[in-house]
Amino acid sequence: MTAPNELRLLPWSGPEGKPCYLSTDDQGGYMSRLADNIEAAQLETAALLLEMASQSLDDEDAEPIELCRLGHDLAGALKDVLRVAVSRGHLLTAGEPRRID
Structure with a gap:
């Protein structure tokens, strides 16, 4: 199993919104692939929303309720993207050799 400091933050929350972590030696295992696929979908959704926001903000006739929903x-997409960034950042640092000072 992975060391406690090498747990992977998963792209979903558990009960009561608490973070979920994965401990595995198999980076190609089912749960790792599932997390990778969900992260990819979250990033794609964020990119599409950003494109929609750019178009909507340029539209002087955009309805306030549509802008509010957007x-x-x-905000939800940004939360997902930040979770992905934290998870991937941790994976990057976990794979780096430790410096001995």
């Missing part, structure tokens, strides 16, 4: 969707 804002909520963007």
Whole structure:
């Protein structure tokens, strides 16, 4: 099993919104692949929402309710993207050799 400092933050939350972590030696295992696929979908959704936001903000006739909904969707996507960034950043640092000072 992986060391405690090498747990992978998963792209979903558990009960009560608490973070979920994966401990495995198999980076190609089912749960790792599932997490990779969900992260990819979250990043794709964020990119699409960003494109929609750019178009909507340029549209002077955009309805306020549509912009409000878009804002909520963007906030959710940003939360997902930040979780992916934290998870991948941790994976990068976990794989680096430790410096001995």
